[in-house]
Amino acid sequence: MTVLNLARLQFGITLTYHFWFVVLTLGLSILLALMETQYIRTGSKSYQVMVKFWGRLFLVNYAVGVVTGLVNEFQFGMNWSEYSRFAGGIFGIPVAFEALTAFFVESVAIGIWVYSWDKISRRAHLAVIWLVAISSNYSAFWILAANSFMQHPVGQIVIRGHAALADLAALAMNPYLYFQYVHTTLAGLVVAGYFVMAVSAYYLLSQAHRETFRRSFKIGLVCALIATNLAVVSGHFYNQYLAYAQPMKLAASEALWETAAPAPFVIFAVINQDDSRNIYQLALPAGLSVLAFNRLDAPVKGMNALQGEYVKLYGPGYYIPAVTTLFWSFRVMVGIGLWLVFLTAINFWYWWKNQLEAHPALLKATIWSLPLPYVAITMGWAMTEMGRQPWLVYGLLLTEKGISPIVPAANVWVSLILYAAVYTCIALAALFIAHKIILGGPGEEPR
């Protein structure tokens, strides 16, 4: 493998891994804050037991998220030094703002929150968890602002081969950022909702700690009900925005090679990227036109036409991303999203009729659906980042120009293997511990 592919693989693996943990932090911190608010309002001890139980799981998850974040930040300099030189002056700004204004506070607050139950007043303790929740979701804003700059660069001025900051406000007002931010934080709530629901469902099935987990299930369910629906809706608008901002990504994720009016929505396709066509496809006529532009006859640009445009704009090159990957990752994500909407609705229906515990099959389905939101976010990021290829910064810098010229493939291999080994061990240990905490149930923490 070339250094380029190794570095890309490494970034993909480490970032996805990091996000699996972070995404739960985003949503669960909000749920924890709500639970503790409930505890302060009602003064009921059982809410405190609940917060402590979920807090234990949260902390294990959070620790892995924190330490793996460091690796991602340093990777920009280690593997992507030319990218850092090119865009550090503008891409680094939101990264630095995130670290300074959000992460600083968050990491101090989390330490206080976990260990100060009997050391500070209850109100101060509540304020600290709200601080964690707000700062973690606020930190996502700046990190996504950095990512949005790569997707849709704004606010920059390119001088002597370096992208410099020209307009800070534009960077923070990037339209791409808002679609991405809303969709991502909602994904965090979906994951957190399902996490809470699945663990609670396990306890409802085993009929232990009923009261605690009925309450927990309710909180998870309400969260999931709101978040799954809104995530689907926001995803739809995000996709419509892609039709303007990144038509190539949209066309590739829909396997649309030729411009068409009306454009069909392809449900299933066998794609041959070498010949720039689909060998076989099953399509819904005019579906894509409606989805992308809300009109039956709207033309949607195909990849071949866009390739021609880009060659004129950016010079010779191949500007079509990996179509098969994009096409299927998008479908898996959407499929899971719709399944979760359906499953949440059913859960809600039976919960409303107070018959949840009479339907163990439903509870089991909820437990087994826990990996699905994780798969969906992985697919979503795969589509977002691989759909950006061959660009590192859309229209400004090609991915192949961003890697470190002085780092040999051997070094990248070594780091890839080392990270893979360490990350695997940590994931196994974290799963083992989470399993132990869940089976241990609420109550006093074992030392």
Added chain:
Amino acid sequence: MEQKTICLVLVGFLFTGYLVLAGFDYGVGMLLPFIGRSDAERQAIIQTMAPVWEGNQVWLIVAGAVLFAGFPDAYATLLSGLYLPLLLILAALVIRGVAFEFRNKDKIRIWRNFWDWTLFTGSIIPALLWGVAIGCLLTGLPIDGEKQYTGTLKDLFSAYTIITGVLFMLLFLLHGATYLASKLDRRMTGRIKPVGMKLCRVTLGVALLFSLFTYNMAGSGAKIITGVSLLLAVAAIYSVDQKLDDRHPIIKFIFSGLAIAATAAAVFAALFPRIVVSSLNPEWSLDVNNSASNPLALQSLTFAMIIVLPVVLAFEGWKYYIFRARIIIPAAGLASRRLLWEELRARLMELTGCSCKLVATLKKATHSLANQEMEPKVAPRLHAFSPVPALKTSMLRGRKLVTVKPKTKE
């Protein structure tokens, strides 16, 4: 002062803050297997760090991010050049971070020992390598006219960088020792004192050697500040030694922190206005002028830092105030002894349960054998199923049959 200079000084401040705060973190990690003799003691030592390590590590993330945004060329050259040492540091920081949270989640001895040594390894690697990396900034790296690192791993190690590495490791150990002396049960602090005394002497020697080299390498304009910082560092280490008999552990802790800050400040002052020295050609060194971002970026960063840093410092101060109490070991010891007893009791219950089941099965088998003729193979097979084959039924004869339910999650 110019915008660039202010920003660079703030980056230096952030990195120094990281070294001071994470310094005792690493020191405690390195001391852990030697100071903590029992499991309870080790858990108590970890307990002193558990609420604060995340807040300490974040300083590195912030310093890195501000360097990235403010001085992208320095960031790119340094990180791609120091690839393998940084990789080791990062891997070490990853495993030590989770070790804090994972260690006490299981009672198995191997599990706990594993995370103890993970903490040790994860602390000693960054302690040594950060020093080497800082030393490299001053002795110079082979950086060419294109701002690219052209050397190999060997170029990072020289007498000076090794001295710097060892010095930082010793300073971190000392800082960790003073931290533990202020945080632990008084019964354990007695054990730390002799270690701290020896550490002080050695550190003082290495620091003097280091000062000699550093003062010589300082840029002509920065001799005074470098000299003053070095003197301060040596004086601080010396006062830790003197104060070891004192009854004010916090003051010792402040002095050991000051020693780290002054040492780092001396190197940064000796460097200024350079960020990384090029050993190939002084003209090719990366400095505050040729690697900074544009004024708007620097302005935004500086503005953000000036607003945020006081707030964060106050917040951190509050955190240390909340957790100011010493960790008392008897409580930890009792808790762990209670756990041990609980574990033993659970085993015993399990064993009794098994034997009761065995008795019941045997009884049933005898009954059925008496009532109807069965194949003779049944009885030995039942024996083979039992987890306690050695137990004789006669031992349990006369005892009331108790059915022990497996532990429910009530």
